[in-house]
Amino acid sequence: xxxxxxxxxxxxxxxxxxxxxxxxxxxxxxxxxxxxxxxxxxxxxxxxxxxxxxxxxxxxxxxxxxxxxxxxxxxxxxxxxxxxxxxxxxxxxxxxxxxxxxxxxxxxxxxxxx
Amino acid sequence: xxxxxxxxxxxxxxxxxxxxxxxxxxxxxxxxxxxxxxxxxxxxxxxxxxxxxxxxxxxxxxxxxxxxxxxxxxxxxxxxxxxxxxxxxxxxxxxxxxxxxxxxxxxxxxxxx
Numbered sequence: 001x002x003x004x005x006x007x008x009x010x011x012x013x014x015x016x017x018x019x020x021x022x023x024x025x026x027x028x029x030x031x032x033x034x035x036x037x038x039x040x041x042x043x044x045x046x047x048x049x050x051x052x053x054x055x056x057x058x059x060x061x062x063x064x065x066x067x068x069x070x071x072x073x074x075x076x077x078x079x080x081x082x083x084x085x086x087x088x089x090x091x092x093x094x095x096x097x098x099x100x101x102x103x104x105x106x107x108x109x110x111x112x113x114x
Numbered sequence: 115x116x117x118x119x120x121x122x123x124x125x126x127x128x129x130x131x132x133x134x135x136x137x138x139x140x141x142x143x144x145x146x147x148x149x150x151x152x153x154x155x156x157x158x159x160x161x162x163x164x165x166x167x168x169x170x171x172x173x174x175x176x177x178x179x180x181x182x183x184x185x186x187x188x189x190x191x192x193x194x195x196x197x198x199x200x201x202x203x204x205x206x207x208x209x210x211x212x213x214x215x216x217x218x219x220x221x222x223x224x225x226x227x
Contacts (some may be wrong), residue, residue, distance in 0.1 A: 004157070033214055042120075043158070056214060059191035091157050102148050103215060105157030109220060 003027070006092050006106035009039075013082045013113050020108045021077040031055075032075045033103060034067060038088045047073060074107030082113045118206050120218035123198045129227045133191040137204030137218055140185065144206035148215065149178060149189050152201045161202075162189070165209060194225045 001024035013019050030048055035043040045059040049069035058108050060067065064082075069075040080087055089110050093103035119138045127133045146167035150158035164171040164178045164187065166181050171178050177190045193197055205215040208218075 006157075020200035035217075040219075041116075044216040045214045045216065046215050059214075083154075093157075102163060104160070105150075107155070107157045 002030075004092060004094050004104050004106035006090075006109050008044065008109060011109055011111050015042075015083060015113055016081050017069050019079040019082050019086070020112055021079075021092075021111070023077070023092030023094075023106060024074040024075045025092075026104050029094035029096050029104070031095045031097070033093045033095070034075075034077050035091045035093065035110075037091065037093050039088075043091060052054065062114070079111075082111075084113050087111055087113045116218075117144075118204055118216050118218040120129050120202075120221050122221050123219070124222040126224045126225070126226060127194045129196055129225055130193045133189075133194045133198065133223055133225065135189040135191075135202050135204075135221050135223065136186055137187045137189075138195055139187075139206050141184070141206070141216075143208055143213075144216075146207050147178070147180060147211040148205045148207075149176075150203040150217075151198075152203060152220070158203055188203060191223075192225075196225050196227050197225055201224045 005024040034046040035103045037043050047060050048056040064080045066078045089108045091108045093105045095103045148163040149161040151161050152158040162173050162176050164180050180187045201220040203220045204218040206211045207215050
């Protein structure tokens with residue numbers, strides 16, 4: 001999955017702390033998507049962003065979760081006051097304007113809340 | 115409400131034989147379908163796609179078939195190789211719209227040497 005960089009790869013947080021997950025899209029890609037994979041589940045869409053704009057956040061929990069994709073720098077998925085149920089693998093994907101070639105995914109961030 | 119369903123959580127196949135992975139969808143607005151392959155601790159990798167104007171798309175050992183009337187697609191891998199052992203996700207979207215990919219839960223394929 002060269003090209004889409006996610007960091008950190010692993011993140012451990014205590015309940016109540018904040019988690020910040022970063023995603024740098026592939027060069028030339030202007031669309032970023034965040035997905036979450038719970039154990040034994042598929043990938044669930046969370047949010048779709050373009051530079052400085054949230055296009056679709058229909059999959060984002062209403063509380064504690066936010067995302068941004070600033071003009072400069074990576075996209076950030078922020079989870080405030082984490083709970084055990086937030087433990088999951090979070091994948092970022094990017095695509096060019098023409099999305100029909102499919103997304104390119106990063107290797108994911110595995111969040112563990114203890 | 116699962117719009118994309120992969121009803122077989124796992125599948126075991128002998129090396130050299132055909133692997134058939136199935137996927138059903140419920141949303142008739144979907145008109146573009148993709149398969150992704152995922153190894154442990156890695157992100158999904160795009161494998162092959164098909165538009166609803168076709169009923170078959172082939173790329174080397176991988177062929178995807180689409181039956182629009184049944185809202186069903188399948189991925190055929192022939193011959194199967196041990197390196198094909200992975201989780202395979204079916205995904206769907208709308209070709210002309212801004213709909214993010216909707217994924218199934220995946221099928222774990224094990225190819226036995």
